[in-house]
Amino acid sequence: MATAFSSINVVQHARCDNFSVASRKPSSAFLGSTYSIRLSPSASRSASVSAAVNRKASSVSAVSEVVKEKKQKSVSSGSNLLITKEEGLEVYEDVVLGRVFEDMCAQMYYRGKMFGFVHLYNGQEAVSTGFIKLLKKEDCVVSTYRDHVHALSKGVPAREVMSELFGKTTGCCRGQGGSMHMFSKEHNLIGGFAFIGEGIPIATGAAFTSKYRREVLKEADCDHVTVAFFGDGTCNNGQFYECLNMAALWKLPIVFVVENNLWAIGMSHLRSTSDPEIWKKGPAFGMPGVHVDGMDVLKVREVAKEAIGRARRGEGPTLVECETYRFRGHSLADPDELRDPDEKARYAARDPIAALKKYMFENNLVKEAELKAIDKKIDELVEDAVEFADESPQPSRSQLLENVFADPKGFGIGPDGRYRCEDPKFTEGTAHV
Amino acid sequence: MAVTFQGLGAAAALSLSGSFDPNRLHLPCRRSLSVTRLSFVVRLEERIVSGSNLPPRRAQQLVSKAVATKADAASASTASKPGHELLLFEALREGLEEEMDRDPQVCVMGEDVGHYGGSYKVTKGLADKFGDLRVLDTPIAENAFTGMGIGAAMTGLRPVVEGMNMGFLLLAFNQISNNCGMLHYTSGGQFKIPIVIRGPGGVGRQLGAEHSQRLESYFQSIPGIQMVACSTPYNAKGLMKAAIRSENPVILFEHVLLYNLKERIPDEEYVLNLEEAEMVRPGEHITILTYSRMRYHVMQAAKTLVNKGYDPEVIDIRSLKPFDLYTIGNSVKKTHRVLIVEECMRTGGIGASLTAAITENFHDYLDAPIMCLSSQDVPTPYAGTLENWTVVQPAQIVTAVEQLCQ
Numbered sequence: 001m002a003t004a005f006s007s008i009n010v011v012q013h014a015r016c017d018n019f020s021v022a023s024r025k026p027s028s029a030f031l032g033s034t035y036s037i038r039l040s041p042s043a044s045r046s047a048s049v050s051a052a053v054n055r056k057a058s059s060v061s062a063v064s065e066v067v068k069e070k071k072q073k074s075v076s077s078g079s080n081l082l083i084t085k086e087e088g089l090e091v092y093e094d095v096v097l098g099r100v101f102e103d104m105c106a107q108m109y110y111r112g113k114m115f116g117f118v119h120l121y122n123g124q125e126a127v128s129t130g131f132i133k134l135l136k137k138e139d140c141v142v143s144t145y146r147d148h149v150h151a152l153s154k155g156v157p158a159r160e161v162m163s164e165l166f167g168k169t170t171g172c173c174r175g176q177g178g179s180m181h182m183f184s185k186e187h188n189l190i191g192g193f194a195f196i197g198e199g200i201p202i203a204t205g206a207a208f209t210s211k212y213r214r215e216v217l218k219e220a221d222c223d224h225v226t227v228a229f230f231g232d233g234t235c236n237n238g239q240f241y242e243c244l245n246m247a248a249l250w251k252l253p254i255v256f257v258v259e260n261n262l263w264a265i266g267m268s269h270l271r272s273t274s275d276p277e278i279w280k281k282g283p284a285f286g287m288p289g290v291h292v293d294g295m296d297v298l299k300v301r302e303v304a305k306e307a308i309g310r311a312r313r314g315e316g317p318t319l320v321e322c323e324t325y326r327f328r329g330h331s332l333a334d335p336d337e338l339r340d341p342d343e344k345a346r347y348a349a350r351d352p353i354a355a356l357k358k359y360m361f362e363n364n365l366v367k368e369a370e371l372k373a374i375d376k377k378i379d380e381l382v383e384d385a386v387e388f389a390d391e392s393p394q395p396s397r398s399q400l401l402e403n404v405f406a407d408p409k410g411f412g413i414g415p416d417g418r419y420r421c422e423d424p425k426f427t428e429g430t431a432h433v
Numbered sequence: 434m435a436v437t438f439q440g441l442g443a444a445a446a447l448s449l450s451g452s453f454d455p456n457r458l459h460l461p462c463r464r465s466l467s468v469t470r471l472s473f474v475v476r477l478e479e480r481i482v483s484g485s486n487l488p489p490r491r492a493q494q495l496v497s498k499a500v501a502t503k504a505d506a507a508s509a510s511t512a513s514k515p516g517h518e519l520l521l522f523e524a525l526r527e528g529l530e531e532e533m534d535r536d537p538q539v540c541v542m543g544e545d546v547g548h549y550g551g552s553y554k555v556t557k558g559l560a561d562k563f564g565d566l567r568v569l570d571t572p573i574a575e576n577a578f579t580g581m582g583i584g585a586a587m588t589g590l591r592p593v594v595e596g597m598n599m600g601f602l603l604l605a606f607n608q609i610s611n612n613c614g615m616l617h618y619t620s621g622g623q624f625k626i627p628i629v630i631r632g633p634g635g636v637g638r639q640l641g642a643e644h645s646q647r648l649e650s651y652f653q654s655i656p657g658i659q660m661v662a663c664s665t666p667y668n669a670k671g672l673m674k675a676a677i678r679s680e681n682p683v684i685l686f687e688h689v690l691l692y693n694l695k696e697r698i699p700d701e702e703y704v705l706n707l708e709e710a711e712m713v714r715p716g717e718h719i720t721i722l723t724y725s726r727m728r729y730h731v732m733q734a735a736k737t738l739v740n741k742g743y744d745p746e747v748i749d750i751r752s753l754k755p756f757d758l759y760t761i762g763n764s765v766k767k768t769h770r771v772l773i774v775e776e777c778m779r780t781g782g783i784g785a786s787l788t789a790a791i792t793e794n795f796h797d798y799l800d801a802p803i804m805c806l807s808s809q810d811v812p813t814p815y816a817g818t819l820e821n822w823t824v825v826q827p828a829q830i831v832t833a834v835e836q837l838c839q
Contacts, residue, residue, distance in 0.1 A: 140588065142584075171621070172621065173619060173620050173621035173623070174621030174622065175621075176618055176619055176620075176621050177619045177620060177621065181619045181620070183616075183619070183620035183621065183623050183624060184623065185620075185623040185624060190584065190587055190588070190624065191616070191620075192619075192620075193611075193612075194611075195607060195611060198580065198607055198608065198611055198612060200577075200580070201576065201577045201578070201579070201580020201581045201583070201584060201608060202580055202581075202583060202584035202587065202612060203584060204577065204580070204581045204584060205580065205581040205582060205583060205584020205585040205586070205587070205588065206584045206585070206587070206588045208581055208584070208585050208590075209584070209585045209588040209589055209590050210588075211566070212540065212566060212567075212585070212590060213589075215566055216537065216540070216564065216566055216567050217537055217538070238576065238577075239576055239577055239580065239607075242572070242574035242576065242577030242578075243577050243580075243581075245572055245574070246571070246572060246574065246577060246578065246581065249572070250566075402622065403617055403618045403621060403622035404617070404618050404656060404657050405617065405657060405659075405680075405681045406617055406622075406625035406626070406627070406680035406681055407679060407680040407681050409707075409708060410657075410659045410679075410681045410707075410708075410755065411755055412708050412752065412754075412755025412756060412757065412758070413708050413709065413755070413757050413758060413759045413760075414758055414759065415758045415759060415762040415794050415795070416759070417759040419708075420755070
């Protein structure tokens with residue numbers, strides 16, 4: 001796979017024939033389309049846009065090509081599958097967990113169990129599973145407000161995530177974070193950020209700590225990697241570029257994963273970005289830029305292996321653009337009227353769960369019954385999570401003033417000479433600070 | 434010019450062993466304070482005051498110029514005293530270096546902190562000693578490297594982020610407000626952020642509007658952070674050390690014009706208390722609350738006031754967030770008049786918050802309305818004359834005291 005990245009800049013495809021709206025290269029037995037087709041509602045506009053993109057496009061999806069070759073080889077040899085059975089089941093379980101959990105979130109939201117802004121990940125599960133299932137517990141993950149599934153993939157129990165969404169004290173952040181701020185010290189999930197782009201410097205910092213541990217503190221075996229997830233809209237934000245620069249400059253062990261779902265609320269990626277091919281921005285900073293089909297968990301996994309391996313070996317960061325799609329609106333408050341139903345239908349046909357299932361059946365990795373058992377297990381898990389969250393207590397008043405400071409002396413010295421935090425009203429949460 | 438003052442309260446602690454726990458030290462002392470008024474004085478020029486009640490008033494050697502200049506040779510008499518003399522920026526560096534020696538997780542990041550030694554030389558020599566990764570020269574990307582510092586703090590390091598000028602940290606406001614201040618709470622207490630954000634601010638010598646900003650007023654509403662302002666080499670070193678050792682995010686405000694202040698500080702290790710104010714000059718007639726550079730304008734005015742027969746009590750509040758309401762309150766209860774002198778803008782400044790806090794807590798003790806002297810709500814002009822009129826000058830302080838004490 002080392003060749004995959006170096007081939008990015010070298011391989012040139014003649015791709016004109018594949019960019020028209022109507023035609024698509026018939027996919028092989030392998031999953032989905034390997035080419036990204038960026039559509040806008042009006043056909044004429046799309047033609048000119050495609051043409052413009054085509055003029056610049058050269059080696060998009062080269063990785064998918066390599067993977068496709070591998071697959072073609074494997075059909076004949078029969079032993080070169082992308083995934084083993086155990087891995088397949090693990091991956092399947094994770095994508096199904098993501099999907100079922102998010103669907104349950106929608107239900108609970110409409111039943112009034114959770115409020116505020118809730119952003120669901122349906123359709124994008126391949127990206128989360130593809131990357132996070134390759135990470136160790138000590139590796140860090142940084143996400144955005146669309147972070148439920150990243151939390152689940154990283155290992156935060158579904159109970160804790162659901163409780164957090166319900167605002168209960170048993171949530172992973174004691175109910176103080178909510179949907180957009182999932183944190184877990186145990187599983188090294190460092191957010192959950194509401195403003196786009198503000199998590200990327202945090203991820204860069206986590207990667208810096210890893211490098212610092214290895215080189216300054218001399219912990220020779222510290223090879224922790226940080227994976228930062230963010231969207232296409234973020235890629236027009238200054239913090240993104242500032243961090244690409246610093247990460248490449250210091251060869252930080254980080255992977256920047258762009259979940260390009262083509263829409264930032266109602267702003268189409270094509271309408272807001274001068275050069276829509278985000279992967280190209282990597283080489284501009286001196287790191288490889290890779291584009292991958294983000295609806296296909298196995299392709300994402302292959303790319304992730306390489307990118308994470310690079311980071312672990314100390315070779316520096318990678319920018320991975322995953323072309324993906326969210327089946328639901330931006331958030332549960334979004335009526336989702338702007339997106340073309342045809343576009344949605346096209347991507348629905350590339351559902352990552354369906355594609356994975358198809359792959360595993362075709363390669364005789366699993367039986368129907370095993371997958372059904374996993375489906376059932378996940379259903380029960382999520383039901384249990386909801387029950388747990390329902391029965392959990394709301395935070396009490398005493399929790400209001402806790403955790404504002406790691407050292408509560410930060411609230412200062414009161415008029416009576418004692419530290420404010422020693423005042424019993426403080427611990428009860430009724431003091432005014 | 435040598436600076437002399439008294440430090441009241443358990444503000445400073447001397448420790449010879451170096452393995453000393455400031456947390457354990459201060460709370461018990463605080464309780465005894467109300468009983469014995471234990472005063473702990475920094476040894477300067479051999480004047481040591483101990484015992485209860487107010488120390489006798491004595492002629493203080495005051496700074497005659499508002500701006501620090503190099504100490505004159507008259508301090509040759511201090512040659513045989515314990516301690517060593519240094520400038521404020523050297524004191525900051527000493528504090529930083531000691532903490533970096535003590536804890537390998539302390540690191541520095543900022544623009545030109547490494548090879549250049551810091552734009553005000555606070556980190557001079559540290560990159561040679563500790564290496565380029567520990568004293569990191571960053572590209573010019575305040576938001577990103579402050580965020581990087583916060584991410585590093587969350588994952589186990591203790592970074593000291595330098596803003597080359599405090600004003601540049603406006604670019605990092607997103608990270609400071611959203612992440613630095615809030616993440617400990619938002620994560621339910623899981624991640625602590627022991628970061629120190631420091632840099633020079635304040636009105637300098639004709640630096641123009643954008644380099645003369647006072648960000649303490651902008652940051653003060655952010656929940657979850659502490660803000661301290663240093664004003665002398667002694668408290669600069671002590672606060673730097675305390676800020677680094679604190680588990681909370683601390684913003685340490687330094688002042689561009691104070692970096693060359695000279696003072697003799699103890700050889701022994703000491704760490705000051707982040708939440709305490711400093712009694713600069715005890716008095717009877719009026720409480721003057723100030724911080725950073727205005728302390729020197731106040732002390733200059735105090736000289737004039739003493740000659741006129743007034744006895745001002747000057748307190749350097751040091752801790753801008755949270756306020757030390759104990760020291761301030763005791764003073765208000767004694768003098769019944771308050772004058773706040775600050776370099777912040779009038780609108781929404783530290784003085785405004787302080788006025789509100791004092792009125793809320795000590796209203797009954799006031800004989801006169803609180804007066805607050807702040808800088809004009811004006812972008813600092815370049816012209817020297819205009820600039821002088823933007824900030825509070827000693828003459829205005831004298832007038833204000835006379836007015837309040839009628």
